[in-house]
Every structure is written in structure tokens, then in C-alpha cells.
Amino acid sequence: MRETFTKGMARNIYYGGAVFFFLVLIGLTVDTVKSLPQTDNSENMTELVIEGKRLWEENNCIGCHTLLGEGAYFAPELGNVYTRFGEDTENIKAFIKYRPVDGIPGRRSMPQFNLTEEQLEALAQFLKYVDGIKTARNWPPNDQG
Amino acid sequence: METDQLEMKQASLSALASLLNLTALPVIGFIFLLFVYKQTQPHTLGRYYAVLGIKTNLAAAIALIIVTGLMLVLGGFQSPWTWVFVISYFVFVHALFILFATWTLVRSWTGKKLTRTFLSK
Amino acid sequence: MKYESQAVAKLYFIAAIALFVGQILFGVTMGLQYVMGDFLFPEIPFNVARMVHTNLLIVWLLFGFMGSAYYLVPEEAERELFAPWLAKLMFWIFLVAGALTILGYLLVPYARLAEITMNDLLPTMGREFLEQPTITKIGIVIVALAFIFNIGMTVLTGRKTVINLVLLTGLVGLAVFFLFSFYNPDNLVMDKYFWWFVVHLWVEGVWELIMASLLAYVLIKVTGVDREVIEKWLYIIIAMALISGLVGTGHHFFWIGTPDYWQWLGSIFSALEPIPFFMMTLFAFNVVNKRRRDHPNKAAVLWALGTAVMAFLGAGVWGFLHTLAPVNYYTHGTQITAAHGHMAFYGAYVMVVLTMISYSMPLMRGQKAGNIKAQVVEMWSFWLMTVSMVFITLFLTGAGIAQVYLQRYSDDPLPFMVVQEKIAIFYWLREAAGLIFLIGLILYIYSFFAKGKEVEFAEA
Numbered sequence: 001m002r003e004t005f006t007k008g009m010a011r012n013i014y015y016g017g018a019v020f021f022f023l024v025l026i027g028l029t030v031d032t033v034k035s036l037p038q039t040d041n042s043e044n045m046t047e048l049v050i051e052g053k054r055l056w057e058e059n060n061c062i063g064c065h066t067l068l069g070e071g072a073y074f075a076p077e078l079g080n081v082y083t084r085f086g087e088d089t090e091n092i093k094a095f096i097k098y099r100p101v102d103g104i105p106g107r108r109s110m111p112q113f114n115l116t117e118e119q120l121e122a123l124a125q126f127l128k129y130v131d132g133i134k135t136a137r138n139w140p141p142n143d144q145g
Numbered sequence: 146m147e148t149d150q151l152e153m154k155q156a157s158l159s160a161l162a163s164l165l166n167l168t169a170l171p172v173i174g175f176i177f178l179l180f181v182y183k184q185t186q187p188h189t190l191g192r193y194y195a196v197l198g199i200k201t202n203l204a205a206a207i208a209l210i211i212v213t214g215l216m217l218v219l220g221g222f223q224s225p226w227t228w229v230f231v232i233s234y235f236v237f238v239h240a241l242f243i244l245f246a247t248w249t250l251v252r253s254w255t256g257k258k259l260t261r262t263f264l265s266k
Numbered sequence: 267m268k269y270e271s272q273a274v275a276k277l278y279f280i281a282a283i284a285l286f287v288g289q290i291l292f293g294v295t296m297g298l299q300y301v302m303g304d305f306l307f308p309e310i311p312f313n314v315a316r317m318v319h320t321n322l323l324i325v326w327l328l329f330g331f332m333g334s335a336y337y338l339v340p341e342e343a344e345r346e347l348f349a350p351w352l353a354k355l356m357f358w359i360f361l362v363a364g365a366l367t368i369l370g371y372l373l374v375p376y377a378r379l380a381e382i383t384m385n386d387l388l389p390t391m392g393r394e395f396l397e398q399p400t401i402t403k404i405g406i407v408i409v410a411l412a413f414i415f416n417i418g419m420t421v422l423t424g425r426k427t428v429i430n431l432v433l434l435t436g437l438v439g440l441a442v443f444f445l446f447s448f449y450n451p452d453n454l455v456m457d458k459y460f461w462w463f464v465v466h467l468w469v470e471g472v473w474e475l476i477m478a479s480l481l482a483y484v485l486i487k488v489t490g491v492d493r494e495v496i497e498k499w500l501y502i503i504i505a506m507a508l509i510s511g512l513v514g515t516g517h518h519f520f521w522i523g524t525p526d527y528w529q530w531l532g533s534i535f536s537a538l539e540p541i542p543f544f545m546m547t548l549f550a551f552n553v554v555n556k557r558r559r560d561h562p563n564k565a566a567v568l569w570a571l572g573t574a575v576m577a578f579l580g581a582g583v584w585g586f587l588h589t590l591a592p593v594n595y596y597t598h599g600t601q602i603t604a605a606h607g608h609m610a611f612y613g614a615y616v617m618v619v620l621t622m623i624s625y626s627m628p629l630m631r632g633q634k635a636g637n638i639k640a641q642v643v644e645m646w647s648f649w650l651m652t653v654s655m656v657f658i659t660l661f662l663t664g665a666g667i668a669q670v671y672l673q674r675y676s677d678d679p680l681p682f683m684v685v686q687e688k689i690a691i692f693y694w695l696r697e698a699a700g701l702i703f704l705i706g707l708i709l710y711i712y713s714f715f716a717k718g719k720e721v722e723f724a725e726a
Contacts, residue, residue: 005498006498007494007497007498007501010498010501010502010505011428011501013501013502013505014501014502014504014505014508017505017508017509018505018508018509018512021508021509021512021513022508022512024512024513025512025513025515028513028516028531029459031525032459032519032524032525032528033456033459035524035525036453036455036456036523036524039455039523039524039525040453040454040455040456040523041523042453045452045453050452053452053454054389056392057380057389057391057392057393057450058376058377058380058385058391058392059376059377059392060313060314060317060376060391060392060397061313061392062313062392062393062394063312063313063314063316063317063376063394063397064311064312064313064316066599067454068454068458068521068522068523069521069522069598069599070394070458070522070599071394071599072312072313072316072394073599073600073601073603073604074299074300074312074313074316075682076681076682076683077599077682101308102304102307102308103303103304103307103308104303104304105304106302106303106304107303107304108299108300108303108304108312108683108686109303109304109307109308109311111307111308111311111375112308113377129454130454133454133455133522133523134523135521135522135523136520136521136523136524136526136528136529137521137595139520139521139595139598140521140598140674141595141596141674141675141679142674142679143679144673144674144679144680144681144682145673145682225667225668225671225672225676226668228667228668228671229664229667229668229671230664232663232667233660233663233664233667236583236584236587236663237660240579240583244547244575244578244579247544247547247548247551248551250548251548251551251552251555252551252555254552254555254556255555255556
């Protein structure tokens with residue numbers, strides 16, 4: 001190894017690079033957070049939607065599904081399920097409500113969560129809200145998610 | 146420069162050119178490699194690594210361009226299964242060539258050739 | 267083993283391996299559920315098997331990092347660990363808390379677990395990899411603080427080597443970024459944005475500092491190469507890791523409702539993320555080539571080289587495959603992601619922990635290296651696990667390419683479940699490879715018990 005590039009120089013590149021780019025990340029974060037209201041559909045974030053998000057978490061839906069492409073890959077993308085199900089929250093509620101307790105023989109099965117009418121409504125409203133988030137290039141590429 | 150130092154330089158330059166041809170500078174890297182080869186003397190370390198680099202890259206060209214091309218022609222551009230094989234094969238085989246070229250680069254820095262047993266000194 | 271207190275690492279390593287076995291058992295379960303959809307339904311639905319699999323992975327790697335630190339730091343700092351009793355106490359607390367959490371996942375419906383653990387007071391449950399009840403998360407913070415205190419005091423009152431300091435920085439970073447797991451906003455875009463401050467800044471950030479310092483340590487020990495050379499490489503590697511990885515976080519901000527500029531920034535910076543892994547490959551090959559001694563622990567050398575190569579392939583190459591926004595638009599959230607994730611985690615983090623265990627376990631048992639038979643068995647387990655992981659990745663890559671074509675790229679896209687049926691063959695092949703991985707792991711455990719001829723250690 002040539003001695004023109006010393007350990008001290010390497011250390012300084014590490015310190016300088018790490019600090020500089022961490023500050024850049026913070027700056028970009030501030031800008032991103034400020035810009036979010038333009039795309040995040042937060043104007044439709046009602047109490048019911050927030051309740052729906054809580055239900056989404058407490059039933060670990062992300063453990064089988066993806067939401068805006070993030071999650072597990074066992075079951076379909078649900079970020080656009082509102083669109084895929086004909087922009088009808090009743091269709092979403094019905095699907096969740098009518099999952100058979102013992103699953104479907106031989107097929108990937110979704111549990112029966114025994115949700116109340118209100119909980120089903122909240123979850124469906126949450127998924128409608130997610131569908132309204134303005135993702136770049138209108139991701140996903142098509143209705144299938 | 147002393148002969149030894151010149152040989153070492155040619156060896157590592159050859160190995161670097163070979164790796165660059167496989168990665169960031171295809172074709173240009175190969176031309177550079179031929180250029181280094183021309184400057185080497187027979188039976189030297191530099192010649193050894195230059196020849197190794199040329200053989201590696203010719204093999205890579207066949208494996209990555211010809212074989213992939215054949216897959217595309219035989220399977221057809223429209224079929225998803227063609228792409229399954231083409232992309233998986235290309236990524237995997239290309240990665241293997243890059244690893245081999247990386248190994249030869251590092252080996253060239255020691256002033257020795259490759260050996261049959263992986264890590265002999 | 268120069269200092270008695272290094273022995274606490276043994277406890278941590280044994281727990282790590284036991285949890286690793288649990289992780290893989292649930293992994294092959296999920297692999298079967300992919301093709302036999304109602305296997306173990308409704309007692310262990312897929313999402314439960316998954317959270318057990320991923321949480322066990324994270325916890326056993328944490329045990330592995332902690333054990334590695336407890337082994338390495340006293341030797342580097344040239345003093346005994348500050349408080350061995352604290353390390354032992356934290357071991358049991360972490361193990362029991364972890365076991366209870368996993369049992370919670372398995373024995374009780376997740377919504378009920380949320381209720382029992384009073385998730386309502388501070389809701390942090392229900393996000394990927396962060397499924398732990400809030401009380402468990404608080405427990406993790408306490409264990410992490412005690413650990414950092416212990417290691418930190420040892421370093422600060424002892425010799426401060428580059429390896430020590432880089433490792434400590436990585437571990438502090440791990441603890442600090444974990445705090446973001448407590449931030450769970452109602453706004454989904456905000457939720458997703460800051461979730462990556464845990465996940466990306468861990469595995470493509472501070473964990474790389476941990477990995478690089480552990481690898482550097484083992485390489486110094488088994489090759490005898492000059493510390494100055496290795497430390498310079500270490501600085502270059504971690505510099506590139508952070509320079510590429512910090513803004514590279516943006517490759518997770520393409521499609522979640524964040525501004526468009528992330529498609530450019532995320533693509534460009536994350537395209538550089540393979541560089542530190544490439545450098546680790548060069549570094550590992552180079553120091554082994556230029557070694558001054560032939561260490562009798564051949565298995566440890568094999569693990570070290572294998573770590574560099576597999577991390578480069580899994581994290582670097584496979585990561586690069588889907589990191590550019592125009593490609594990721596089609597591949598986001600598909601089996602391509604799963605393919606990369608498996609090889610990256612195995613190559614970078616599983617293997618570096620196994621490297622440390624391979625190097626240090628014999629020393630903690632009073633020998634320079636395992637006996638010949640034990641090493642041969644261990645090397646067999648290396649090849650079985652590593653090659654089967656390559657195949658798992660190739661099969662999932664095949665599945666992913668077909669999935670992307672049929673479900674995302676085609677002018678006439680098919681529904682998700684229809685596509686999953688069509689690519690079932692890949693999942694069967696993956697499962698077969700996964701079973702071979704499990705066999706490799708069982709062999710690995712056997713290697714700790716195999717009896718054979720002892721090795722001689724010839725001084726260079």
C-alpha cells in the first residue's frame with residue numbers, strides 16, 4: 001500500500017463523510033416532512049382511519065400482506081385494494097368478515113379475526129386512505145398490486 | 146524501475162484491466178488489457194496475468210453474451226420463463242467471474258501466480 | 267483466552283446458536299406454508315411463523331454481537347471486562363424476555379397479546395420486525411444500555427484501539443436507532459419514513475461498522491498481518507459504508523408518498539453501497555494472501571473469507587440488482603426482495619457471527635483450534651449452509667423475475683394469487699434447499715462435539 005494515503009487520512013474521510021452525509025440526511029428529512037401534506041392524504045386521516053391503522057397493527061396484517069410494497073409476500077398488496085375492489089369499502093369488509101375459521105383446504109388461508117362492524121368499517125376506511133396517498137409514478141404499476 | 150517491480154506492476158495492471166472489463170469499463174478494459182499484454186515479455190509474471198486476464202474475459206464473453214443471446218433467441222423475448230433463466234444465469238455467472246477476477250487481482254499483488262490449492266503461500 | 271471475563275461470551279454464543287436453530291425451524295415451516303397454504307393453520311398462521319422467524323433472527327444476531335463484543339473488547343482494551351456479573355445478569359434477562367415474547371407470539375392471538383401487554387398505552391406493535399410488545403422493546407433498551415455501559419467502561423478505561431472504537435460506535439448506533447421503534451405516528455407515510463431509520467440505518471448503516479470491526483479482529487488474529495494495515499482498511503470500508511448508506515436510505519423512499527427527488531438521490535447513493543462490501547472482499551483476500559502465520563483454525567479462516575464473499579454477493583450484488591428506481595418500480599415488494607434479504611443477512615451478519623464463534627469458541631474451551639475432525643465437520647457445515655443459501659437465493663430470484671413479469675410488467679397483469687400458483691415450482695425447490703441448510707446447521711452443532719486428533723500450532 002502506498003504511504004501517501006495514510007491511516008489518518010482514512011480516518012478523517014470517515015469522520016468527515018459520516019458527519020456530512022448525516023447532516024444531509026437530516027436536511028432532506030426536514031424537507032420531506034415539510035412536503036408530505038402535498039401527497040400523504042392526511043386531510044382524510046379521520047379518527048376512524050386512525051382506529052383502522054391501530055387495528056391493522058394489532059392484527060399484524062403486515063405479517064402476510066404488503067402495504068405500499070412493504071411487508072410480507074404471502075398475500076396480496078393492500079395499498080390499492082380499495083381500487084382493486086371497485087372503490088367500495090363494503091367489498092373490503094365482506095372479504096375480511098367471511099374468512100372461514102379453518103381456512104381453505106390446501107390454499108393460503110387468512111385468519112378469521114372476529115372483528116365488529118365498527119372495526120371492519122375502520123379498517124376499510126384506513127385502506128381507502130392508504131389508496132389515496134399520492135405515490136410517485138402512481139405506484140403500484142397496475143391494479144393487481 | 147527494476148525488473149521485479151516492472152513485472153509486479155504489469156501483473157497487477159493486467160489483473161485490474163481484466164476486472165474493469167468485467168465491471169465498469171467493458172471493451173475499454175479489454176483493449177487496455179491487450180495493450181499491457183503487448184508490453185510484457187514471455188515467461189514473466191506480467192505475461193502470466195495478462196494471458197490469464199485475456200482467457201478469463203474471452204470465457205466471460207462466451208458465457209455472458211453468447212450463451213445469454215442463445216437463451217433469448219431460443220426462448221423468445223416475450224416469454225417470462227426466458228427472462229427467469231436469462232437474468233438469474235447472467236447475474237450469477239457474472240458475479241462468479243467478478244469474484245474470480247477480484248481474487249486474481251489480489252493474488253497479483255503478492256507477486257505470485259494462482260496455485261492449484263486455493264491459499265498456498 | 268487472555269482474560270477470564272472473556273468467557274461470558276460463551277453463554278451468549280450458546281444462546282445465539284440455539285435461537286438460530288429455532289429461526290430455521292420456523293423458516294422451513296414458512297417455506298412449506300408457501301406451497302401448502304393451510305399447513306398448521308389456524309394454530310400457527312403464516313404471519314405468526316414469520317414474526318417468530320424474523321424476531322429470532324434479530325435476537326440471535328444481537329446475542330452474537332454482544333458475545334463477540336464481550337470476547338473481543340477485553341482483549342483489545344487489554345483489561346478485564348468492567349462488570350462480568352452485569353453481563354451474565356443481562357444475558358438471563360434478555361434470554362427470558364425473548365423467550366416469553368416468542369411464546370407470546372405462538373400461544374396467543376396477536377391482538378390479544380397487544381391487549382395483555384397494554385399496547386394501548388404506547389402503541390408500537392404491528393410493524394414488520396418490530397412486532398415485539400412495547401414492554402419487550404423497553405426491556406431491549408435496558409439490556410442494550412447495560413451492555414453499552416459495560417463495554418464502554420471497559421474501552422474507556424483500557425486501550426482504545428480502532429477496532430474497539432469502531433465496534434463501540436456501531437453498537438451505540440444500534441441502540442440509538444432502535445429508539446425510533448418507539449415512534450409510531452398515525453400518518454402512514456411518516457410511520458414508514460421513520461421505520462427505515464431503524465431498519466436501514468441498522469443493516470445498511472451501523473451494523474456494517476460492527477461487521478467490519480469483527481471481521482478485522484478475526485483477520486488480525488488468524489493472519490498476523492500488521493494492525494496498522496488492517497486498521498487503515500477498516501476506516502476506508504466504514505467511510506464508504508456511511509457515505510453511501512446514509513443518503514442511500516432513500517432507496518426505500520421511492521414509492522411511499524415521499525417527494526420525487528428521492529428516486530434520484532436514493533438510486534445514486536445506494537448504487538454505491540456495494541463498494542464497502544467489495545472492499546471487504548479485497549481486504550479479506552489480501553490479508554489472508556499476505557499472512558505471516560498459518561493459524562491452525564482453518565475453519566475460522568474459511569468463515570472469514572466466506573463472510574466477505576457472501577456479503578458482497580448478497581448485500582452488494584443482489585442489492586444492486588433492485589436498487590435503481592426504474593427497476594425497483596417493478597420489483598418493489600416481490601420475491602426479488604426476499605431473495606436479496608436472505609442472502610444479505612446470511613452473508614453479512616450470520617456469517618460474521620459464526621466467524622467470531624469459530625475463532626473464539628476453541629480458545630474459550632482451552633485450545634488454539636478445534637480438533638481435525640471437528641474442523642472438517644465445521645467446514646462441511648459451512649459449505650452446506652452457504653451453497654444451499656445460494657440456491658435459496660437463485661430460486662427466489664427466479665420466482666421474483668417470473669412474478670414481476672406476470673404481475674407487474676405484462677400488459678395484461680395477472681392477480682397476485684394466480685401468479686403465486688404459477689411460480690410454485692420455485693418455492694418447492696427453495697424448500698428443498700432450505701432443508702439442506704437445516705442439515706448444514708445440524709452438522710454445525712455436531713462440530714462442537716466431534717472428537718478427533720488435536721491440531722499442532724507451529725509458530726511462524
